[in-house]
Amino acid sequence: MTTETRPNPDSPILVTGATGKQGGATARRLLAGGWPVRALVRDLTAPATAELAAAGAQLVRGDFDDPASLPPALDGAAAVFGIPPLTFGPAGPETALEVARGRVLIDAAAAAGIQQVVFSTVASAAAASRGSEGKVLIEEYLRDHIALPTVLRPVRFMTNYLGAGVTGIDGISHGVHRHIFPPHEPMQIIALEDIAEFAALAFADPARFAGRTLELAGDEPTPVEAAATIAEATGLPIRYEQLTDGEAAALSPEIAETRKRWQAGGRWQADIEALRVIHPGLRTLGDWLTASGAAAIRGRFATS
8 A cells, every 4th residue: 555645644534424425435545545534424333334444444423413523523633525415305405404514514624723624515517406506505615614625526426327226317227227318418427436536636735726626527428328338348238218308307306407407508517638637547437337337237237
């Protein structure tokens, strides 16, 4: 293992959402680079925490809804990797609760004297969505209260192809990937490992990334091209179908709204070539499939 050059090498990075997709990928990447990691979890006995502990992370209990739990978790930390805890109610995203939780973490970090926070939110598009409102407010609060803030805005994850697709959208079900995206127009995607790479770059050079907002994507195939790439890599018959207006509306108002925005030309805006200058190892869909995705998708088919 190669230990990376970094500020405060003996002080841990606090990773929130460590049992989730982005937080887990970031914790693993930092540990592999020799960083001490403190993983914030709500339940120390949850099965997902065992893997983190085995990899070398220090587990600490903390909950954004319990502000008193955060100062002990932040004590002695060098920096924070944060993810806004998105919440949904019967009417859709609960923006006020999401913002409150994000601000609780930022306030606790500032009170602990932590200067660097890397926050992962969501990629921006030509038109704002209801799901992004809270994240925009959290980003503004972060910049106002933290000396060295960095915002990562990832697009859709490549691992979404591993979903079960049981709700009628995303994943691959019976050889079909269904989504809202127009079939022959580019759709940006990102590997979780690359979100973690950009976080590690920011932690290694806080001054370089302070105040920066990075829209993150690693590839932009059309949905039809993506399905063909997955089919070739896995040897499985896979095709793409776009949800109709009626099908999207039946799933939820948010999905129907997003479909309309994409039909009207709303797109994510990551500059992949510029990102590749910062991180030359940025993964394409083919790279992800070769490394792990194809085997995981075949495994899904074998158990379905």
